[in-house]
Amino acid sequence: MTRIRHLLTFSGPSPFAPKPVVVADVTLPGNDSKEAELLRAGCTRLHEAFPEWLPEAPAPDLALQEIVGTSLVQWALGALNEVRGFLFESGFAAKPDGAILWMAYHVPSVSMRALDLALNVLSDAGRSPDFSRADTEERLSAFWLLCRHNHPDFQARILMLGARSGNIPVMPFLQGTKYWQFGWGSRSRIFFESMSNSDGAIGMQFSKSKPLAKAVFTSLGFPTPPFRLVGNLHELAGAAAATGWPCVVKPYAKGKGKGVTAGIGNMTELQAAYIHARKYSDESVMVESFVPGDDYRLMVFDGKFLGALRRDPPAVTGDGINTVRQLISILNRDRTANIVKSRYLCPVPLDEALEFQLAQQGMGLDSIPEADRRIILRSNANISTGGSGTDVTERVHPDVRMMAETVAKNFGIACAGLDYITEDIERSWREGGALIEANTTPGIDGLIAAGQDALKITSRLLGELPGRIPFHLVVVDDAAIEPIWQSLKGMRFPETTGWACGSEAAVGSMRLQPVKEGAWTGIHALLRNQLVDTIIAVCCVGDIMRNGLPVDMVDRVSLCGDLSIIDEWMQVFEEHSGSIEKLTEWAEWERQYGI
Known part of the structure; x- marks a missing residue:
């Protein structure tokens, strides 16, 4: 068999x-x-x-x-x-x-x-x-x-592309989650999609709350449309009077365009939009003045303008033959689960939000639109729900660039995406346009889908910090691990030096308690520790042959004693180290490197 x-x-x-x-x-x-x-x-x-x-x-x-x-x-x-x-x-x-x-x-x-x-x-x-x-x-x-x-989400995958090109090590920061670590120890940065541990907590709170974000925009002197929060249908008339027609309805704190309806022109449409938005949020619903123009995503990283994308909602054009459902199927044909082959364009989902948008145009999934009639499939232009983008980085007015950098800096967000609506991106925000909201996971895939170079973007996002720290591997006989651990405990290491022996690990004088399940857990704990700027790892031959080397490259390998290492494994040491030295015994390493 x-x-x-x-x-x-x-x-x-x-x-x-x-x-x-x-x-x-x-x-x-x-x-x-x-x-x-x-x-x-x-x-x-x-x-x-x-x-x-x-x-x-x-x-x-x-x-x-x-x-x-x-x-x-x-x-x-x-x-x-x-x-x-x-x-x-x-x-x-x-x-x-x-x-x-x-x-x-x-x-x-x-x-x-x-x-x-x-x-x-x-x-x-x-x-x-x-x-x-x-x-x-x-x-x-x-x-x-x-x-x-x-597997890594597609934004982490984009960052991995840049890390591979720059020889930056990557490892899960928390197994089974979307948190990925780029670099080792003191030269590491943790990312969740495009959000990193460089982002400030207050900025995160601002970005999660649409009203708070708008209050920050206003406090900095930048335009944002007026709004009202409503908790029931009876409050809609007052909200509409305050914001005027047309208006926009969106859930209080939902992202990715979920539950959003734009271009609402009367009370009947407003009530329907409110009911639709409440399906996505148990909190209040925001009624906001409609801003005419195109939807732009302004990207800022580490305080510097990165790029801009005009976002267009998904749409199909009728041919008088196919139904809307069939036209969407044709549109989705090249938008597969393989996001790279699909050029980071996502399929348009057949969901309630789509059916709601079709109903606003007097259409349904089984309607046959006449030839050349353009049917908008969603009121929002989010890439994640089938929208597309056009790179307009070179056209953005300097005032708009400076506005984006100012807001991101004051939010304390390393990677920020600001939603901005204007009829002309080449005009200053003083001549028309308004900020809508801020995002900490702005979707770097959109810029790549629009034609920007992926490696150029990822090198900017990863920045100068992620990289390697000195790593010294000491290889000993299996029986020597316990006495060597006792010897190491008597040494004095700098407080930023991580050291490991078998399954034990410490940083300077601080002993750690790494989980004993799995390979090299003590070493992995040191690699994740941002206080650590140097690692010394003592490993036995048997563990290496069972689990492989603990990392993909070390600065120096010290082979201590008369070790039984076959040629294939010696080749591994040679290919994954800067140098190899052979010492007669552990005591020789102690005399040479002991602290």
Whole structure:
């Protein structure tokens, strides 16, 4: 029975790959068996159904191990990267009765699931002459839901692109969350999407509350439309009298355009918009004066203007033949779960907000609009709900740039997105236009979708801080770990030096209590600690061979004593260190480096 079996999980460099990988093996039938013939046919059909994941057709004269090994790891890597994956390492090695497989991971169990799914799909393809991509749709959808919950969100992925280019290490700050750490120790920065730990708490409070944000705009002397908060239908008439017609209704503290209705022209529409907004918020609803013009997102990072995007709501144009539903399906055709292939354009969701907007235009999903009639699908232009953007960075008036920088600076937000409406972005805000709200996760994907260079943007967002700190790895015999730990406890380290031995760790004179489950948890605790500017890690040979190196690159490796290290692992040390020294015993390291 052909199956995949998990062997090892490396959390760092190993003889298999320079990054973390899971290692598994697959047992295969003899070359001349009927099952082998089916597997060969399955590999060919898999290539035909997924040419973007398996770019080269398998050569018929290759050994079964090579054909199956290549197909499994290429298909699994393609499936992992289709939804939010940012993985590169994979491979296989033939063995007499099968193959050894290795696969990069964000979460080990998800990558193992990908290999299992690859074999499952390959087996089905071998048994079915009519196999097609559609046969995998249900299984892939379930798998991609798993990826969506466990892989980096697409904004973190964009930052990872810049980190990879700049050789900046990346690690989860909290496992199983969207908090990612870029850099080590004192040279690290934590991001949640594009929001970082550089953002001030007060600015976060301002941005979460639309009324507070508008009060800040006003206090700084910048324009924002008047508004009223209403708690029931009876208060709508007074709010409309104060704001005038047309007006806008939005939930008190909801983001991404949820529950927003713009261009409301009478009391009937206002009541419907209020009821719609209350579905997204238990708090008061905001009624705001309508500002004519286009919707712009002004981006500021570390107090400097980064770029501007004109945001357009999703729309379809009638042809007199297709229904609105069909036209949306055509629009969404190239907006897939793979956000990179979709150029960061999101599908337009068929939801209540869309149906509400259609009703405002006298349309429904099954209506057939006449030729050339433009149907607006949402009242908001958010990229996350299907909107699109145009880069207008070079056209923004200097006064508008300065306004954006001033607001972001006073909010105390490192990465800020300000929503601004004007009829002409090339005019000063003094000549018309108004600030609407502020965002701490402004969506850097929008600028990339509009054509800006991703690496240029991510280098600005990551800034100068994220990078590496000195890391010294000391490798000892397994039996030496406990006496060396006792020796280390008697040394005096600088208060910013992190030091680890086996599963123990400390910063200067402060002992830590790292969780003992998993590989290198003590070292990971030091890497996350922003007080730490140097790390000394003592690791035994056995732990390294079971788990891989604790990090992808160290400054110096000290090999202490007569260690049994095979050539493949010596090569790993050589490729992932600045230098290697061989010492006769631990005491020699103490004399040379002990503090």
